[in-house]
Structures are given as structure tokens and as C-alpha cells.
Amino acid sequence: MTLTLGGWMVMLLSVGSVLALVSFCLTRVLSLPPIEIEQHLKGPLEIDTRDTSDAD
Amino acid sequence: MAEIRVRDRWGSRIGVILAVAGSAVGLGNFLRFPGNAAQNGGGAFMLPYFISLLVLGLPMCWAEWTMGRYAGVRGFNSAPAIYTVIWRNRISKYFGSLAILIPLVIYMYYVLIEAWCLGYAINYLTGALMLGPDASEYGTFFGNFVGIEADGALLTEGNRGLLVLLTIVFVCNFVLIYRGVNKGIETFCKIAMPVLIFLGLIVLIRVLTLGTPDPSKPDQSVLGGLGFMWNPQPDRLFDFQTWLAASGQVFFSLSVGFGIIVNYASYLSRDDDLALSGLTSSSMNEFFEVCLGGLITVPAAFIFLGLAAGDFTGSSFALGFQALPNVFAMMPAGQFFGFLWFFMLFVAAITSSVSMLQPVIAFLEEGFGLKRHASAAVLGLLSALGCGFVLYFSKNLVALDMMDFWVGSVALFVLAMIQSFLYAWMFGIKRGHEELHRGAHIRIPWAVQLVMKYVVPVYLLVIFVGFCYQRLPSSDRLEFETPLAQAETLSDGALPEWLQSEFAERELVLPEDATLQAGSYRAADGGWRIVNDQRHLLYRLVPEDGRWAVASRQVGYVESISRNGVALLSMLFISVLFAFVLVLVHIAGRRWEAAGRFDNIPD
Numbered sequence: 212m213t214l215t216l217g218g219w220m221v222m223l224l225s226v227g228s229v230l231a232l233v234s235f236c237l238t239r240v241l242s243l244p245p246i247e248i249e250q251h252l253k254g255p256l257e258i259d260t261r262d263t264s265d266a267d
Numbered sequence: 268m269a270e271i272r273v274r275d276r277w278g279s280r281i282g283v284i285l286a287v288a289g290s291a292v293g294l295g296n297f298l299r300f301p302g303n304a305a306q307n308g309g310g311a312f313m314l315p316y317f318i319s320l321l322v323l324g325l326p327m328c329w330a331e332w333t334m335g336r337y338a339g340v341r342g343f344n345s346a347p348a349i350y351t352v353i354w355r356n357r358i359s360k361y362f363g364s365l366a367i368l369i370p371l372v373i374y375m376y377y378v379l380i381e382a383w384c385l386g387y388a389i390n391y392l393t394g395a396l397m398l399g400p401d402a403s404e405y406g407t408f409f410g411n412f413v414g415i416e417a418d419g420a421l422l423t424e425g426n427r428g429l430l431v432l433l434t435i436v437f438v439c440n441f442v443l444i445y446r447g448v449n450k451g452i453e454t455f456c457k458i459a460m461p462v463l464i465f466l467g468l469i470v471l472i473r474v475l476t477l478g479t480p481d482p483s484k485p486d487q488s489v490l491g492g493l494g495f496m497w498n499p500q501p502d503r504l505f506d507f508q509t510w511l512a513a514s515g516q517v518f519f520s521l522s523v524g525f526g527i528i529v530n531y532a533s534y535l536s537r538d539d540d541l542a543l544s545g546l547t548s549s550s551m552n553e554f555f556e557v558c559l560g561g562l563i564t565v566p567a568a569f570i571f572l573g574l575a576a577g578d579f580t581g582s583s584f585a586l587g588f589q590a591l592p593n594v595f596a597m598m599p600a601g602q603f604f605g606f607l608w609f610f611m612l613f614v615a616a617i618t619s620s621v622s623m624l625q626p627v628i629a630f631l632e633e634g635f636g637l638k639r640h641a642s643a644a645v646l647g648l649l650s651a652l653g654c655g656f657v658l659y660f661s662k663n664l665v666a667l668d669m670m671d672f673w674v675g676s677v678a679l680f681v682l683a684m685i686q687s688f689l690y691a692w693m694f695g696i697k698r699g700h701e702e703l704h705r706g707a708h709i710r711i712p713w714a715v716q717l718v719m720k721y722v723v724p725v726y727l728l729v730i731f732v733g734f735c736y737q738r739l740p741s742s743d744r745l746e747f748e749t750p751l752a753q754a755e756t757l758s759d760g761a762l763p764e765w766l767q768s769e770f771a772e773r774e775l776v777l778p779e780d781a782t783l784q785a786g787s788y789r790a791a792d793g794g795w796r797i798v799n800d801q802r803h804l805l806y807r808l809v810p811e812d813g814r815w816a817v818a819s820r821q822v823g824y825v826e827s828i829s830r831n832g833v834a835l836l837s838m839l840f841i842s843v844l845f846a847f848v849l850v851l852v853h854i855a856g857r858r859w860e861a862a863g864r865f866d867n868i869p870d
Contacts, residue, residue, distance in 0.1 A: 212491045212569075218498035221310030225497075225561070228317075229553045236547035239708060240281060243540075 289618030308503025315513035335532025345630035354693035366526025370623035375653030391606035414661030492566030524683030538706035634855025669837035743818035
């Protein structure tokens with residue numbers, strides 16, 4: 212048994228497509244500016260009224 | 268005095284992507300995918316595989332990311348609450364109980380498999396797994412290691428190594444989860460995922476540079492191995508089984524329907540990207556599956572085992588824990604690469620198992636106001652109970668298999684269908700499209716939403732029905748045929764020698780207590796049955812065209828419950844746990860209602 216022309220084509224197409232997609236995605240993600248820390252601190256706050264502090 | 272606390276959040280964009288990818292990447296990428304592909308048309312398998320990825324996997328992923336963030340920015344992280352935000356109905360929270368049950372039960376047996384991987388890696392370090400070229404040695408080693416011979420085997424004196432490993436792995440998972448989303452899961456995945464890629468690439472380079480290790484077998488070369496995996500069999504495209512296997516592979520591989528992505532996405536901020544992040548984590552999963560799993564596992568097995576590698580492709584455990592150790596024993600520097608391989612599987616498994624705990628922790632904290640140490644303690648107790656159950660009932664891995672089938676497969680499909688219904692029909696695809704594009708760095712075509720609404724539910728239903736049709740009922744599988752004249756020597760009781768030798772020749776399992784029993788397969792034809800001492804059917808002998816067709820009984824999951832006490836006990840365990848989770852969700856729902864948590868939530 213050996214790798215036929217069809218096998219080569221399917222393998223290269225599959226591996227190539229996935230590599231192209233993951234490269235595109237990672238390049239886009241890593242080239243974006245980092246998320247501002249302050250923006251995170253603006254996330255919704257929870258007010259813990261301590262009424263469940265004895266729950267544990 | 269009231270205390271203000273900042274909600275748990277992801278620390279970085281790449282952190283959440285790596286965490287979601289880590290959750291998806293597991294043993295299935297390295298063992299299940301290549302076995303499935305090699306068994307179902309080789310390269311031809313990739314066409315339905317990629318189609319399923321486009322019309323099922325990616326839309327479902329985006330839907331989960333969208334629902335999770337939508338509810339998360341409104342202050343909810345657990346699936347029962349998230350579903351209630353998505354569909355303001357009293358019953359929607361109960362759907363969320365499946366999203367608690369599924370990761371919890373899968374964790375119970377997955378952490379055990381994780382301990383197997385660590386154990387195998389350690390056995391390679393000590394050289395205990397270099398057992399030579401005899402394939403049967405690896406089956407025996409695996410059987411002893413996982414306690415396949417008898418229930419309770421892993422708790423007997425001198426055989427408690429796996430228990431120690433399980434404890435270590437269990438504690439590791441809880442240390443990570445205790446540290447929280449950002450400091451625990453994200454920090455760990457930022458280290459583990461690059462390590463995983465590095466280890467995978469080293470093993471890949473080793474496999475692709477093996478050449479032709481045995482010159483007397485020129486077919487068993489790297490190109491031969493790749494051909495065995497990738498040469499397309501176009502006729503298999505017309506086989507429903509190929510499409511079913513490909514769709515199932517995509518579905519299980521991407522971790523959709525686990526309740527994990529909705530939970531992870533709920534820790535995002537309002538304007539964090541969903542579209543690109545979802546695509547990136549899915550494509551990373553594909554990288555591990557297609558580029559590493561597809562080029563390493565089956566080609567390596569073929570290079571050393573030849574066509575016999577095909578005997579292992581039907582079972583991930585057989586391929587990973589029996590065939591590959593045999594391969595490493597024959598490979599130059601096999602001990603080192605065996606260690607790398609199993610350590611890589613261990614890392615892949617731990618990034619997945621830790622993600623299974625977070626949805627349950629989030630529910631306990633949100634539903635009952637528990638602090639992290641209390642929720643971790645409750646979860647630790649529950650999951651230890653389940654782990655102990657799977658560890659004790661190790662005979663033939665029945666308990667593990669039952670949990671994997673009924674929860675890790677059937678319940679998963681059900682939850683995925685519920686989620687697609689909630690997203691497309693209750694939340695609405697117009698709102699979903701807008702929400703998906705808030706803060707997005709890429710545009711997703713509107714057609715994806717239409718696919719989500721009209722194609723995904725039907726697609727899921729077809730796969731589910733096909734899956735159940737294949738696995739639930741029992742069936743007969745033709746094993747061999749023998750001349751009908753031999754029937755004259757058949758009679759009730761012990762099997763004649765000629766028949767026993769027919770079975771032995773084909774290496775078919777025949778228990779010592781097997782006996783022949785006259786039985787009618789088709790009323791007019793008559794026939795014989797081979798049964799065990801509990802009168803359970805093992806094989807049928809059916810007269811056909813002057814020959815006896817000998818068919819083995821493939822016991823379906825429904826019949827197995829009535830046949831096997833441990834299977835029944837496993838079902839009881841799952842049912843009781845499900846009932847318990849339902850009660851917890853009900854109580855949590857009452858608490859939320861009393862606190863007015865769902866009042867005045869902005870659309």
C-alpha cells in the first residue's frame with residue numbers, strides 16, 4: 212500500500228485548509244490590541260449582601 | 268455590611284480561546300478521529316466531515332458563545348439561569364439541569380481515563396511498558412491496569428496504583444478549579460496548550476521520519492501508513508454510516524452540547540469578540556484533530572502493525588492503549604516517544620476535565636450563594652462518589668461505558684437539540700445575529716443563522732435517530748459460514764469439537780459455560796443458539812443456502828441493562844443523580860424568584 216494521488220490530494224487539502232484557517236484566526240486574534248484592564252473592571256459588579264454568608 | 272465583589276472574568280482574549288480549545292481537545296482528537304476516518308472511507312470521510320463542521324459544528328459553537336455572553340453580561344453564569352434569560356419561561360431552567368448533569372457525569376469517568384494516561388506515561392518512564400513485539404502482552408497489561416477482569420480489582424492489595432494516580436489527578440483538577448476562571452483555568456491553559464502543540468509536533472516529526480523500519484515489509488512505510496489513513500474510498504460517500512460517523516465526530520469533538528461553552532462565554536464582557544474567538548477555538552481543535560491526530564495515530568500503527576492496525580480502529584481504547592504501545596515497543600527510541608505521547612494525552616485530557624467542573628461550580632455558587640471553597644467541597648464529594656463507582660465497577664469497563672453512552676452521547680444530543688431550539692426559536696436568530704456581531708472582529712454571513720434555525724435541528728435529529736438506531740437495539744453480525752452437513756453432529760448441550768475449533772480459528776470469544784440450544788431463528792427454518800449459563804444469547808447458527816451462517820449477538824444498550832447488573836446499577840446511579848440535580852435546580856429557581864433575579868432584565 213502507498214499514498215495514492217487521491218490520498219495526497221485529500222490529505223494536503225484537509226491539512227492545508229485547517230492550517231490556513233487556524234493561521235488566519237490566530238494572526239487576527241494576536242494582532243488585535245490587548246483588552247483594556249479598565250474595561251474589565253467596568254464589568255457588572257455583584258453586591259454581596261452577606262445574607263448567604265452562612266450558607267456554607 | 269454589604270460587600271462589593273468583582274465577578275469572575277477572563278483575563279485576556281487568547282486566554283478564553285485557549286480555554287475553550289483546551290476543553291474541546293481531548294483523547295477524541297488523537298484516537299477517535301483517526302480510527303473513525305480509517306474505518307469510514309479514509310480520505311472520503313473528510314468530505315462529510317468538513318460539511319458537518321460548516322453546517323453543524325461552527326453554527327452550534329457560535330450559538331453557545333452568543334447565549335453565554337448574553338446571559339453573562341446580565342449577571343448569570345450557570346446553565347439553568349442562562350437558559351431562563353434566553354427563554355423567560357418557568358420550565359427553561361430545568362433544561363439547564365442537563366447542562367449540569369452532563370459535565371458532572373463525564374468528569375466522573377473522564378478523570379479515570381486521564382489517570383490511565385498518566386499511568387501509561389509513568390510506565391514508559393520506568394520502562395515497564397516496553398513489553399516487546401507480542402501484541403497480546405499489551406492487551407493483558409491494559410486489562411490488568413484498568414481492572415477489566417473483575418469488579419473491585421483495582422482496590423485489592425498490591426493493585427492500588429491506579430487509585431493513587433486517580434487521587435493525584437483528581438486533586439490537580441480541583442486545585443485548578445478552586446483558583447477560579449482567570450487564575451486557574453486560563454493560566455493553566457495558557458501553559459498547557461502550547462505544551463500540547465509542542466509535544467504533538469515532536470511525535471509527528473518522529474512518525475513522519477520513520478521511513479520503512481522493516482525493509483522486509485516495504486509496504487509498511489510512512490507513505491503506506493498515510494495511504495491507509497488518507498486514500499479515499501469514494502463509494503463510501505454513498506454509505507449513510509460514513510455521514511453518521513463524520514457528523515458524530517464533529518459534534519463530539521467540538522464540545523457542543525456539554526454546557527461548557529455557554530458557561531465559559533458567560534465570563535466575557537459585553538463588547539468582547541465572539542465570532543472570531545469561536546472560530547479560532549474551533550479551528551485550533553481542528554488543528555489537533557486533522558493535522559496531528561490524522562497524521563500520527565493510524566499511520567504509526569500501520570507502519571509497525573500493517574493491515575492488522577485496522578483491527579484496532581473501531582475502538583479508541585484499543586487503538587490508544589493496546590495498538591500504540593505495541594508500536595512504541597518497535598519504534599526506535601520508542602520508550603521516550605511513548606512517554607511523550609501519553610503525557611500529551613494526559614495534558615489534553617486535563618484541559619478538558621477541568622472545564623467540566625466549572626459549569627457545576629458556577630451553578631452551586633449562583634444557585635445557592637456558596638463561596639468557592641464550599642462549592643468545590645460539595646462538587647468534590649459528588650464527583651468522588653461517581654469516580655469511586657466507575658473505579659470499583661471496572662469489570663469489562665461496563666460502568667464507564669454506560670455513563671459514556673447514556674450521558675456522554677445520548678444526553679449530549681438531547682442538550683444540543685434543546686440549545687439549538689432555545690437559540691433559534693426562542694432567543695431568535697435576528698437577535699442572535701446582532702448579539703454575535705457586538706464587538707466582533709469578523710463578519711458571519713446571515714445564512715449561518717438560517718442554517719441554525721432550519722438545518723441544525725433537523726441535522727441533529729437525523730444523527731440522533733441514526734445513532735440510536737445503531738446502538739440501542741441488539742442485532743446479529745455474521746461472523747463466518749460453515750457447511751450445513753456439519754449440522755448432523757449438533758445436539759443440545761456442549762459444543763462439538765469441530766465447532767469449537769471453528770471459533771478458535773477465527774479468534775472468536777467463546778465462554779467456557781457456552782452451550783448449544785435448539786432454537787428457532789425463523790420459525791420455518793429452525794436453527795441453533797449458543798447461550799451462556801444465564802441463558803443469554805451469544806451466537807446464532809442459521810441455515811442459509813446449504814450453509815450455516817454463524818452470527819454473533821451484538822448486545823444493544825437497552826438489552827445490556829437487563830442482562831448486566833452493573834449496567835442496571837449504572838443506570839440507577841445516573842437516574843438518581845439526575846433527579847438530585849433537578850431538585851437542586853428547582854430549589855435554585857425558587858431562590859432566584861424570591862430574590863427577583865429575573866425581574867427587569869434588559870433585552
